[in-house]
Every structure is written in structure tokens, then in C-alpha cells.
Amino acid sequence: MRLTVTRSCRSTWSARKLFDPSGYSSLVILHGSRHNKAFSSKDVKPNPVFEGYRRIHCLANIDVYAHQYGTTFRNPAVTKCAQPSRRNFHPNVSDDSIIFRQLLDYKSYTYTYLLADAATREAILIDPVIDTVERDYRVVQELGLNLIAAVNTHVHADHITGSGEMKKRLPVCKSMIAAVSQARADVKLKEKDLIKFGQFELEVRSTPGHTNGCLSYVWHDKHMVFTGDALLIRGCGRTDFQEGSPDLLYDSVHQKIFSLPHHFQVFPAHDYTGQTMSTVGEEVKFNPRLRRSKSDFVKIMKNLQLPYPKQIDKALPANMVCGIFDEV
Numbered sequence: 001m002r003l004t005v006t007r008s009c010r011s012t013w014s015a016r017k018l019f020d021p022s023g024y025s026s027l028v029i030l031h032g033s034r035h036n037k038a039f040s041s042k043d044v045k046p047n048p049v050f051e052g053y054r055r056i057h058c059l060a061n062i063d064v065y066a067h068q069y070g071t072t073f074r075n076p077a078v079t080k081c082a083q084p085s086r087r088n089f090h091p092n093v094s095d096d097s098i099i100f101r102q103l104l105d106y107k108s109y110t111y112t113y114l115l116a117d118a119a120t121r122e123a124i125l126i127d128p129v130i131d132t133v134e135r136d137y138r139v140v141q142e143l144g145l146n147l148i149a150a151v152n153t154h155v156h157a158d159h160i161t162g163s164g165e166m167k168k169r170l171p172v173c174k175s176m177i178a179a180v181s182q183a184r185a186d187v188k189l190k191e192k193d194l195i196k197f198g199q200f201e202l203e204v205r206s207t208p209g210h211t212n213g214c215l216s217y218v219w220h221d222k223h224m225v226f227t228g229d230a231l232l233i234r235g236c237g238r239t240d241f242q243e244g245s246p247d248l249l250y251d252s253v254h255q256k257i258f259s260l261p262h263h264f265q266v267f268p269a270h271d272y273t274g275q276t277m278s279t280v281g282e283e284v285k286f287n288p289r290l291r292r293s294k295s296d297f298v299k300i301m302k303n304l305q306l307p308y309p310k311q312i313d314k315a316l317p318a319n320m321v322c323g324i325f326d327e328v
């Protein structure tokens with residue numbers, strides 16, 4: 001969905017998309033600062049999964065206009081916003097110089113991000129998943145993009161990376177991962193490297209703690225950061241396996257992500273509650289783990305007692321070799 005927000009609208013409103021992973025329905029929320037009312041389409045049913053919707057509404061003390069995906073905005077206050085179109089799906093990104101897609105794997109709730117320069121058509125994928133490679137390949141083809149890189153934020157434990165399978169379909173595509181992960185890839189990344197596509201570049205920041213090779217990618221031009229599992233929306237990656245360390249994760253997030261300007265948009269590798277993005281400022285203020293002191297954070301992380309990811313035994317060895325099963 002694409003919202004083209006006019007200048008006067010842009011200064012007052014911002015948009016957020018939430019979805020219900022089980023029901024596959026979506027809400028788009030537009031919020032501004034002048035009023036204190038909430039509106040929602042009659043189609044939008046109360047649903048506990050839309051916890052984030054209520055939270056944003058309560059915290060921001062704002063107008064909320066909600067509707068289901070695919071319908072148009074009916075409230076006259078937002079008529080300056082164009083009809084939804086399929087050109088640029090994410091409501092938070094209305095920028096003709098780029099193509100941006102947030103793609104979801106419903107099995108592991110992994111987000112894969114497609115980033116492209118609209119002029120040159122050069123594109124990269126962040127965190128492709130093996131189960132959705134066909135879908136992502138089709139999107140790349142349909143949009144006429146030249147996919148030059150499949151970039152992993154880390155060695156995932158809950159799903160197998162799609163970078164190896166994508167390379168089979170598009171040999172020009174280079175796989176990338178942190179050098180310290182010791183996983184196989186065409187390009188081994190380290191702190192301060194730049195990943196270039198068309199006129200754009202991502203800055204590589206090392207954010208270990210969930211794993212020792214966790215990287216975050218900062219798109220300074222577009223005020224976005226792709227945080228992998230280091231920082232999740234109102235959460236963070238677990239630290240109880242691989243080379244997990246709560247001390248290290250706390251420092252990584254505070255030093256490398258929370259130090260970014262607070263309006264930067266945060267795009268994580270997962271969300272289990274149907275939220276699609278956050279901002280640095282929101283996480284600094286509201287993240288229930290990372291807004292605490294380091295010693296509190298360490299205690300919280302040591303007591304999470306999460307079950308191990310179901311695919312861990314298969315995923316870890318496969319991800320060390322770019323997700324290609326026959327090389328395991």
C-alpha cells in the first residue's frame with residue numbers, strides 16, 4: 001500500500017501498518033497531533049493482536065484513523081492522502097526515489113526487506129527466507145529489479161536463509177554476512193562497511209549480543225535502520241544460545257542504535273505481535289527491556305525461559321553454509 005502524503009498532510013500525520021498474523025487482515029493508522037479522537041472503520045473488529053494499535057493510540061494522545069487493507073480512507077480529514085496503490089506497499093515510505101517492500105514469512109514471522117534504487121533498479125534483499133524465495137524472486141522479477149545482494153543480519157536459528165537459493169536463481173546476486181560469524185558467503189562484512197546499491201548505501205554496524213555476528217544496517221539517507229534480532233519492537237533478541245550475551249547486547253543497542261536520531265525508523269527481523277516498524281525514539285522510551293538499567297536488563301534476559309526455536313537444529317548448520325542443504 002502506498003500513501004502519497006502531501007506536504008501539509010506530511011507535517012501533521014504519520015502512518016503505521018499493523019497486521020493480524022493469524023487473520024491476515026491489516027490496519028493502517030494515520031496519526032497526528034492536533035486532536036484527541038479515534039476513528040476506525042466498522043470493518044475493523046476488536047482483536048487482541050492489535051495491542052500495538054491501542055498502545056500507539058494511548059501513548060501518542062493523537063487522532064487515529066484506521067481502516068482495513070485495501071479500502072480507502074473515508075474520513076474527510078485525510079482526503080489529502082492519495083488512494084492506496086500497489087507501487088510501494090509500506091505506508092511509512094512514500095518516496096519515489098526508492099522501492100521498498102517489507103515481506104513476511106508467516107511461518108517464522110521473519111521480515112525480509114527489499115530495497116531498491118528506483119532509477120537504476122539495483123536492489124538488495126535483507127534476510128531472505130528459504131521458504132519464501134520463490135515469492136521474493138517473483139517480486140524482484142515483476143518489478144524489473146537487478147538483485148545484487150542477499151544480505152543476512154546474522155546466522156539465524158529459527159529459519160534457513162534464502163540467500164543460497166536466491167543465488168541459484170540469480171547468479172549475479174552476492175550473499176553477505178558478518179565475517180565474525182564464520183558462515184560461508186561471497187562477502188564477509190564488518191563494522192563501517194558500506195553496502196551500495198544504485199545511488200544508495202547502507203552502513204554496516206556491528207551489534208553483537210544475540211549472536212556474535214549480528215549486524216544492523218543503517219540507511220542514513222532514508223532515516224531507516226534494519227536491526228535484525230538485536231532490537232525488536234518493544235523487545236530484543238534472546239541471549240541464551242549461540243554466542244548470546246545480555247551485557248554485550250545492551251551495549252550494542254545503546255551505542256549503535258539508540259545513538260541514531262530518534263526519528264529513524266526501526267525495521268527488525270521479526271515481530272510476533274503484528275507490528276511492522278517502530279522508531280528509535282519509541283524504543284528508547286518504551287522498550288520494556290532496553291529502557292531499563294543494564295543490570296535490570298541482564299536479569300530480565302536471564303529469566304526469559306523461552307522455548308528453543310523449533311527449527312534450530314536444522315537452521316544453524318544450514319545457515320553456516322548459506323542455506324544450501326546439499327552442502328551441509
Ligand SMILES: N[C@@H](CCC(=O)N[C@@H](CSS)C(=O)NCC(=O)O)C(=O)O
Nearest residue numbers: 157158229235236237238308309310311
Ligand atoms: N517460537 C519461534 C522462536 C521464537 C524466538 O525464540 N525468537 C527469537 C528470534 S529467532 S532465534 C528471539 O530472540 N525472541 C526474543 C523474544 O523475546 O521472543 C520458533 O520456534 O521458531
